[in-house]
Structure formats: C-alpha cells, structure tokens
Amino acid sequence: MNKLSFAALALSLVMAGGAAQADSVLILNSEEASYSILSRSTRTEIARLPVGREPHHLIVTPDGKEVLIGSTATNELLGLDIKTGERKRVVKDIIDPYHLGFSPDGKWLVTAAYRLDHVDIFHADGFRLAGRIFIDGLPSHLAFDADSKTVFVTLQQSGRLAAFDLETQSLKWNMPVGNTPAGVVMLPDDKRLLVALTGEDGFVVVDPKDGALKGRVQTGKGAHNFWPKGDGKHYFISNRVEGTVSLIDTSGDMRVVGSVRIPGGPDCMDITPDGKELWVTQRFLRRVAVVDIEQLKVVANIPVGKSPHGVFMLKGTALQADGPVRAASTASDRK
Amino acid sequence: MRELTDLWVGIQAWLFETIVSPVLFHFGLMAWYEPGYSAVEFLMLGVVQIAIIAFGMRFFERRWPLEKSGPDDRLIRVDQVYTVLNKLGIVPLAIFIVTYPLVQHIELLVRAWGYAPPRLERILPWLGDNALASFLVYFVLYDFAAYWLHRAQHGFAWWWSLHSLHHSQRRMTVWTDDRNHVVDDLLINLALVLFSQFVGVQPGEYVLILMIGRLVESWSHANVDMSFGWLGERLLVGPRFHRLHHALSTPEERHIQDHNFAPVFPIWDILFGTAIYDGKHRPTGVDDATVDADNGRGWITQQVTVFGRLLRALVPGFRRSSMQPGLRPPAE
Numbered sequence: 001m002n003k004l005s006f007a008a009l010a011l012s013l014v015m016a017g018g019a020a021q022a023d024s025v026l027i028l029n030s031e032e033a034s035y036s037i038l039s040r041s042t043r044t045e046i047a048r049l050p051v052g053r054e055p056h057h058l059i060v061t062p063d064g065k066e067v068l069i070g071s072t073a074t075n076e077l078l079g080l081d082i083k084t085g086e087r088k089r090v091v092k093d094i095i096d097p098y099h100l101g102f103s104p105d106g107k108w109l110v111t112a113a114y115r116l117d118h119v120d121i122f123h124a125d126g127f128r129l130a131g132r133i134f135i136d137g138l139p140s141h142l143a144f145d146a147d148s149k150t151v152f153v154t155l156q157q158s159g160r161l162a163a164f165d166l167e168t169q170s171l172k173w174n175m176p177v178g179n180t181p182a183g184v185v186m187l188p189d190d191k192r193l194l195v196a197l198t199g200e201d202g203f204v205v206v207d208p209k210d211g212a213l214k215g216r217v218q219t220g221k222g223a224h225n226f227w228p229k230g231d232g233k234h235y236f237i238s239n240r241v242e243g244t245v246s247l248i249d250t251s252g253d254m255r256v257v258g259s260v261r262i263p264g265g266p267d268c269m270d271i272t273p274d275g276k277e278l279w280v281t282q283r284f285l286r287r288v289a290v291v292d293i294e295q296l297k298v299v300a301n302i303p304v305g306k307s308p309h310g311v312f313m314l315k316g317t318a319l320q321a322d323g324p325v326r327a328a329s330t331a332s333d334r335k
Numbered sequence: 336m337r338e339l340t341d342l343w344v345g346i347q348a349w350l351f352e353t354i355v356s357p358v359l360f361h362f363g364l365m366a367w368y369e370p371g372y373s374a375v376e377f378l379m380l381g382v383v384q385i386a387i388i389a390f391g392m393r394f395f396e397r398r399w400p401l402e403k404s405g406p407d408d409r410l411i412r413v414d415q416v417y418t419v420l421n422k423l424g425i426v427p428l429a430i431f432i433v434t435y436p437l438v439q440h441i442e443l444l445v446r447a448w449g450y451a452p453p454r455l456e457r458i459l460p461w462l463g464d465n466a467l468a469s470f471l472v473y474f475v476l477y478d479f480a481a482y483w484l485h486r487a488q489h490g491f492a493w494w495w496s497l498h499s500l501h502h503s504q505r506r507m508t509v510w511t512d513d514r515n516h517v518v519d520d521l522l523i524n525l526a527l528v529l530f531s532q533f534v535g536v537q538p539g540e541y542v543l544i545l546m547i548g549r550l551v552e553s554w555s556h557a558n559v560d561m562s563f564g565w566l567g568e569r570l571l572v573g574p575r576f577h578r579l580h581h582a583l584s585t586p587e588e589r590h591i592q593d594h595n596f597a598p599v600f601p602i603w604d605i606l607f608g609t610a611i612y613d614g615k616h617r618p619t620g621v622d623d624a625t626v627d628a629d630n631g632r633g634w635i636t637q638q639v640t641v642f643g644r645l646l647r648a649l650v651p652g653f654r655r656s657s658m659q660p661g662l663r664p665p666a667e
Binding site: 073074095115198222240264283303306 | 341360446456
C-alpha cells in the first residue's frame with residue numbers, strides 16, 4: 001500500500017471520529033522519514049505519514065496534550081495531538097534532537113545531539129535555549145533525577161555517563177561505565193541509575209551522586225534500552241545483538257526474571273495502557289513485535305517502515321491532563 | 336510485495352545477525368552497528384545488480400551485438416573485475432572509510448551553523464503523500480548534479496587524466512560503467528553524497544537512486560544499437576545515446592565526447608545544448624596512444640598508471656606526452 005493510500009485511510013479514520021486513534025500506536029521509521037500509525041485492536045498499520053528526516057525518538061509534552069517527534073536531520077520537532085495523532089505544529093531550531101526528555105517538573109527540555117556531540121538544555125516553556133554543552137563521545141540517551149536538578153546522558157563512543165546540572169547547565173561529573181552505553185533509567189528510589197551497555201552483555205548500576213559503579217547484571221549481548229513494566233519494580237531491557245528482551249526485577253538483589261526471543265535488533269518499547277502487552281520495534285526486520293507480558297511470548301508481529309525505532313501508545317481519552325511526563329525509552333516514565 | 340520485502344529483509348537480517356553483528360560486537364565496534372546493517376543491504380543490492388547485468392543485459396548483447404566478437408573481447412575482462420569490486424562493495428567500502436569522516440565533518444559543521452536540509456515536501460506538500468513522485472523528484476535532482484560532475488570530469492585536465500580510464504575502453508559493454516579509477520570514484524561519491532545530504536535525499540531513497548541509476552548506466556554502455564524510441568531516448572539515456580559520448584574523436588568531430596553527458600535523464604543535455612541524436616555508429620575509445628594503452632592492462636596496473644597520469648597532470652614536472660595539447664580534444 002503506498003503512502004497516498006495510507007494517508008487516505010488515515011484521513012477517513014479522522015473524519016470518522018476519534019475512536020480509532022484512542023487505540024493507536026506511533027512508530028518512527030527512522031530510515032524512511034515517516035511514522036506509522038498502528039491499530040492496537042486490529043494489529044495492522046492504518047497509516048504511514050511523512051515526517052522530517054531520520055526520526056528516532058519522541059516525547060510527550062508536560063501538559064500531556066502533544067507528542068513531539070524529534071526529526072534529527074531537519075533540526076526540528078513535530079508536534080502531534082496525543083489523542084488523534086493530528087499534526088499540530090513544527091518546532092524549529094532544535095539542533096539534532098536524537099533523544100529528548102522533559103524534566104519531571106516540566107520545566108526543562110533536554111535533547112541529546114547524538115551526531116553533533118552536544119547536549120542542549122531548553123526552558124520547556126517556549127523552547128528557549130538555556131545552555132548548550134559540547135561533549136565528545138556521541139551523547140545518546142538521557143534520564144532525570146526525581147527533583148529535576150540533574151540530567152544524566154550516556155556517551156556511546158567514549159563509554160561514559162555524564163551528569164549535568166539543569167539550573168546552571170554545567171557538568172557535574174563524567175564517569176566511565178562500560179562499552180557503548182545507551183539506554184539509561186533512574187529507578188523510583190532515585191538512588192540507582194541503570195545503564196545498558198550495548199558493547200557488552202548487560203547493564204551496570206550507577207550511583208547518581210558521583211557516577212560510581214554499584215553493580216553489574218548480565219542480560220544479553222548488545223543490551224540497549226529500558227522500559228518500565230509499570231509496577232515500580234520490574235523493567236524490560238532490549239538486547240539488540242542477542243535478539244532478546246529481558247525482564248529484570250530491581251527490588252532487592254537485581255536479577256533477570258524472564259526473557260523472550262525477539263530477533264531483528266529489538267530496540268524501543270512501550271506498554272499498552274492495560275499493562276498486558278509490550279510492543280517492541282525490530283529495527284532490522286521492519287516490524288513491531290507484540291509481546292504478551294504475562295506469558296512473555298510474542299503474539300503478533302506487525303510490518304511497518306524501514307528501521308522502526310521509537311514507539312509510543314497514543315493515549316486517547318484515557319490520558320489525564322496531568323498525566324505522567326515521559327520520554328519514550330528513557331527513565332522519565334514514572335508509572 | 337510484502338512477501339518480497341519480507342524475503343529481502345529476512346536474508347539481510349540473517350546475514351547481519353549471523354556474520355556481521357557478532358564480528359562488530361567481538362571487536363567492540365558497536366558504534367558501527369547500524370551502518371553495518373546498511374552495508375549488508377548494499378552488498379545484497381550489488382549481487383542483484385550483477386545478476387541483472389550478467390543474465391538480463393548480457394542476453395541482449397549476445398542476441399543483438401553492435402560490435403561483433405573479435406580479438407578485442409579479452410579487453411572486457413578487466414571491466415568485469417571493476418564491476419564485481421564495485422557492486423560487491425569492496426571499492427565503495429574503501430571510499431566510505433576515506434570519505435566518511437570528511438563528509439561527517441562537513442555535514443556537522445554546516446548543521447552546527449543551523450542549516451538543515453530543505454526537504455522539498457515543505458515547498459510541495461503533496462510530495463509527502465506520493466512516494467513515487469517524491470522519489471522521482473530527488474532522482475532528477477541527483478542526476479542534475481551527476482550531469483555537471485560528469486562535465487567537470489571532461490572539463491578539467493587533471494580530472495580528465497582520471498576519467499580517461501573510463502573512456503579508454505575500445506570494447507564498450509554492460510561491464511564498462513564501473514571502469515573508473517578509485518580516486519575518480521572517490522571524488523564523484525564525495526560530491527554526490529554531500530549534494531544529496533544538502534538537498535535532503537533520504538538514506539533509503541539514496542540507496543534506491545544509486546541502484547536504479549547505476550543499472551541504467553550499465554545498460555547505456557551495452558554493446559547494442561538500441562534506444563527507447565524517439566520520445567523514450569529523450570526521457571531516459573540508452574545505449575545509442577551514450578555510445579556517442581564514448582565515440583573516438585576524429586579531425587572532423589574533435590569535440591564529439593563533449594556531448595551526451597547525462598547519466599540517466601537526457602533532459603540535461605537537451606537543456607544545456609550538449610545533446611546529439613544522429614543515430615550514427617562510431618568506434619569508441621580515445622585518440623591518445625598513452626591513454627589507449629590502458630587496454631590490455633589489469634586492474635592494479637591501470638590504477639597505478641592512471642594515478643601517475645593524475646600526478647603528471649597536477650605537477651608540471653611530471654608532464655609527459657600523454658597530456659600534450661592536441662592529443663585529445665581540449666575541453667569546451
């Protein structure tokens with residue numbers, strides 16, 4: 001089906017009312033400059049629409065009304081209505097927004113410019129640049145502490161994790177954590193950061209105060225990204241080289257409690273609002289895997305565009321205006 | 336179509352996850368994880384292109400050859416080596432390794448200044464909803480750049496010293512398109528990659544443009560007297576059109592090779608006054624004994640001797656008779 005047909009389908013759905021959008025899922029096709037809209041109920045692609053160039057990650061605005069897609073090569077954010085997926089605006093002059101997140105208090109927007117080696121800190125209100133910090137090593141993923149004082153950024157090439165003070169936009173510390181760190185998540189206790197090591201076979205536990213390593217857990221080769229299960233204890237982690245997603249229990253001794261085989265370089269994840277399904281992008285297979293969380297079993301596989309990366313469940317009417325502030329695939333989801 | 340895509344992606348993912356990914360992981364090269372996956376696709380596309388040339392285009396050459404078989408057939412073998420080295424990514428990989436940091440540096444510098452590629456969809460929103468139209472527009476833009484680069488290859492003496500290798504082949508066939516010096520390939524690739532990035536060609540589109548474009552160019556070098564008809568040969572470059580560009584210059588037609596430059600769309604030659612449609616058959620090659628001596632040499636010898644030619648063109652002290660004026664038509 002070509003883009004025109006997809007667009008026509010999407011338009012007909014919009015005109016038919018917002019019901020279909022309430023159960024929709026957004027997928028960013030990073031090498032196709034498009035985003036797919038999937039239906040959770042029918043598990044099919046219902047639209048594929050153009051977006052900038054090389055879209056990778058996305059985030060919900062603090063007011064919960066929009067989802068912002070980072071179009072890295074066009075230096076802009078595309079804002080979609082969180083309920084309908086309708087295009088609302090384009091925010092320009094956000095340089096190389098590879099990964100992005102709002103601080104939990106909604107005051108700051110931080111972007112990691114992966115290819116341009118800098119971290120930008122914006123006042124979320126009006127997207128005014130507060131500070132740009134140049135740092136070598138491919139700034140990759142980011143996470144915040146609970147009181148919105150610090151943002152933590154993984155540096156994939158240099159194998160380090162850096163902490164920046166949001167108020168002063170200055171470096172607090174920059175510590176080695178392992179080979180090719182990518183996804184980073186702050187646990188609800190606000191005392192432990194988990195950092196996935198894509199160049200190794202697991203993740204490390206880091207002290208957010210000073211970057212000291214506190215532990216290491218083996219999950220699978222190419223450990224890459226986290227997503228919270230939603231109970232405050234369990235997290236999923238994708239292992240890109242191994243082709244698996246592991247479920248880890250962060251309470252007490254950190255340990256792996258389950259695993260599911262997902263080939264094709266599994267990457268970003270999101271969970272359905274009922275908490276029953278985990279949707280995982282399979283970068284290399286141009287598909288999205290749907291995992292039954294209870295059984296840890298793949299129950300569906302949906303074709304999308306080339307190199308699908310970010311995934312996000314549109315919340316429809318179920319979303320509260322003061323709902324959780326979250327960056328897809330980052331630690332900011334405080335379910 | 337979905338089945339075909341699944342098959343293609345399935346093979347690509349299998350090759351990557353079985354061979355490439357473990358190697359990258361073992362040697363700590365995970366920063367090259369995504370480019371590595373694209374490289375596998377490039378290799379697969381190369382195999383497909385070789386198959387199309389060897390089994391599809393060669394059928395027409397065997398069935399309706401313009402120049403009959405003869406002792407010069409042996410000259411074709413080195414062109415086959417060029418094609419395999421290029422299509423299977425060996426030369427492109429070397430070029431990529433050399434050019435990537437430079438391309439990256441230039442792109443990052445320009446983007447850090449706040450420049451972002453101007454996607455045409457902003458100006459023509461309907462393009463965003465029509466994948467085919469969007470692809471064609473970017474293809475035409477890409478070909479426009481390639482046309483002017485080709486003119487530059489003929490226009491600068493130092494660049495001609497490299498590009499003359501391509502023109503030295505007396506037995507033009509479907510394999511001839513890839514017969515280029517690696518430095519020539521490097522310069523063209525660098526220019527086209529930068530151009531594509533700055534006009535906003537998508538990575539996926541770029542691969543497709545490259546593949547289709549190179550197939551058209553392989554066909555345009557075929558040893559057949561075929562065209563796409565009066566209208567067709569004004570829309571798409573074919574063997575009859577491009578053979579004229581390779582014609583051996585004579586005292587009557589000293590500038591014959593300064594025509595029909597277009598790689599894929601002849602519109603550029605028509606617009607800029609360099610098109611000739613006369614249907615005449617002419618022998619191909621160069622009227623320069625030193626350059627003609629490329630024929631009969633192997634890949635390595637050609638690369639070394641042509642590099643020497645470049646040095647002589649760049650450094651006056653290295654000049655020899657091959658670059659004396661009058662032995663080849665001066666650039667227009």
